[in-house]
Amino acid sequence: MDTIEGAGDALPADVLNPNCPSRVIFQRIGDKWASLVVQVLADGPVRFSDLRKMVSVVTPKVLTQTLRSLERDGLVTRTIHAQVPPRVDYELTELGRSLLEPLAQLRQWAESHVPAILAARDAYDDAQDEALLG
Amino acid sequence: MDTIEGAGDALPADVLNPNCPSRVIFQRIGDKWASLVVQVLADGPVRFSDLRKMVSVVTPKVLTQTLRSLERDGLVTRTIHAQVPPRVDYELTELGRSLLEPLAQLRQWAESHVPAILAARDAYDDAQDEALLG
DNA sequence: AAAGACGGTATCTATTTGATACTGATAGCT
DNA sequence: AGCTATCAGTATCAAATAGATACCGTCTTT
Numbered sequence: 001m002d003t004i005e006g007a008g009d010a011l012p013a014d015v016l017n018p019n020c021p022s023r024v025i026f027q028r029i030g031d032k033w034a035s036l037v038v039q040v041l042a043d044g045p046v047r048f049s050d051l052r053k054m055v056s057v058v059t060p061k062v063l064t065q066t067l068r069s070l071e072r073d074g075l076v077t078r079t080i081h082a083q084v085p086p087r088v089d090y091e092l093t094e095l096g097r098s099l100l101e102p103l104a105q106l107r108q109w110a111e112s113h114v115p116a117i118l119a120a121r122d123a124y125d126d127a128q129d130e131a132l133l134g
Numbered sequence: 135m136d137t138i139e140g141a142g143d144a145l146p147a148d149v150l151n152p153n154c155p156s157r158v159i160f161q162r163i164g165d166k167w168a169s170l171v172v173q174v175l176a177d178g179p180v181r182f183s184d185l186r187k188m189v190s191v192v193t194p195k196v197l198t199q200t201l202r203s204l205e206r207d208g209l210v211t212r213t214i215h216a217q218v219p220p221r222v223d224y225e226l227t228e229l230g231r232s233l234l235e236p237l238a239q240l241r242q243w244a245e246s247h248v249p250a251i252l253a254a255r256d257a258y259d260d261a262q263d264e265a266l267l268g
Numbered sequence: 269a270a271a272g273a274c275g276g277t278a279t280c281t282a283t284t285t286g287a288t289a290c291t292g293a294t295a296g297c298t
Numbered sequence: 299a300g301c302t303a304t305c306a307g308t309a310t311c312a313a314a315t316a317g318a319t320a321c322c323g324t325c326t327t328t
Contacts, residue, residue: 023170025244025251030164032316036157048275059317060276074254084325085274095250102236102243109236110159116229117159120208166285182306193286194307218294219305 028073033058033066035103038075038092042100045079045091075099162207167192167200169237172209172226176234179213179225209233 029035033055040046040054052063067090070076075096081087092100163169167189174180174188186197201224204210209230215221226234 025248026169026241027166028251029240029244030166030169032161032164035160035164049273057317059319061278061318062316064276065316072255072258073251074258075251080275083274085272086276086324088275095247095254098247099243102240105239106163106236107160109233110163113229113232114159117162117207117209120229121206124206124208183304186306191286193288195287195309196285198307199285214306217305219303220293220307222306 025073028069029099029103031066031069033062034070035106037063037066037070037090038096038099039103039107041076041090041092041096045089048088048090051090070096159207162203163233163237165200165203167196168204169240171197171200171204171224172230172233173237173241175210175224175226175230179223182222182224185224204230 036055037051040051046054048063048067051067052058052060055063058066067076067078071078074093077091077093079089079091081089170189171185174185180188182197182201185201186192186194189197192200201210201212205212208227211225211227213223213225215223
C-alpha cells in the first residue's frame with residue numbers, strides 16, 4: 001500500500017488525502033454533537049424533545065442539523081408517528097449501533113485521562129500568564 | 135451513579151452536562167484536525183512544514199491553532215531547535231500516544247463502513263432530489 | 269377563547285474556519 | 299553587496315458554521 005513519506009507505515013496515505021472517504025467520515029464522527037447524539041440513542045428510540053433535554057444546551061436548529069446528517073449517513077432513522085401532539089422518534093440503525101463500541105472506548109479513554117489533561121491545561125495557562133506578566 | 139431519565143444506565147449523566155470535563159475532552163478529540171495530527175505524529179517527531187504537507191490542505195494558521203491546543207492539553211510537545219532555517223518539532227507525549235489506540239479503532243470502523251455510509255448518502259440525496267422535482 | 273405540547277423553521281448575531289499575503293532571521297549563490 | 303530561498307509562523311479579511319431568540323401550525327385540554 002502507498003504510504004506518505006515520513007509518516008511511517010502505520011497510516012495509509014488515503015487518510016491524508018482530503019478527498020478520501022475515511023476522512024469525510026472522520027469528520028462526521030468528530031462533529032461536535034453527532035457522537036453525543038449517537039450515544040444518547042444507544043438504548044433505543046428517543047423523541048426530539050427528549051433529545052433536546054438530554055443533550056442539554058443544544059439549540060433546536062443545531063440538533064435538527066445534526067440529526068439530518070446522521071440520517072443522511074444511514075446512522076439514524078427518523079420515524080413520524082401520526083399523533084397529536086406530534087411524535088418523532090430517532091433511532092440508531094444497525095450501522096449506527098456498530099459505532100457505539102469504538103465510541104465507548106474513546107469515551108473511556110477520555111474519562112480516564114481527564115485529570116491529566118486538565119492538569120496540563122492549568123500548567124500551560126499558568127505558564128502563559130507568567131510570560132505575559134513578566 | 136446518577137443517570138439521565140430515559141437514557142438508560144449505559145451513559146453517565148456527566149457526559150451530558152455541558153460543564154463536564156469529559157465532554158470538553160470529547161470535543162477536543164472531535165476537533166476537525168486534532169485527531170488527524172495525532173495520528174500523523176504516531177511514528178515520531180515531525181516538523182511543522184512536514185505536518186503541513188502530510189495533513190494536506192490545512193492552512194498554517196489552523197495548523198498552528200490545532201498544535202497549540204494539543205500542546206496545551208499535554209498531548210503534544212513543541213521543541214524549537216536553534217538552527218537556521220528554524221526547525222520546530224512536534225512530538226506526541228505519553229498521554230498523546232495513549233490516545234493512538236482508541237483513535238486507530240475508530241479509524242478502523244470508519245474505513246470498514248465507508249461504503250455503507252456513502253451508499254446511504256447517495257440514497258438519501260436521490261430521495262431528496264426526487265421529492266423536490268415532484 | 270386561551271394556553272399548552274410538540275417538532276420544528278426563520279432570522280439574526282457571534283464564533284470558527286479558511287484563503288491569501290506577508291514577516292524576520294539567515295544562508296548560499298552570483 | 300544584492301537576490302533568492304527555507305522555515306515557522308502572523309496578519310488580515312472573507313466565508314462558513316454554530317448559537318440565541320422568536321415564531322409557526324396542528325391539535326387538545328381547560
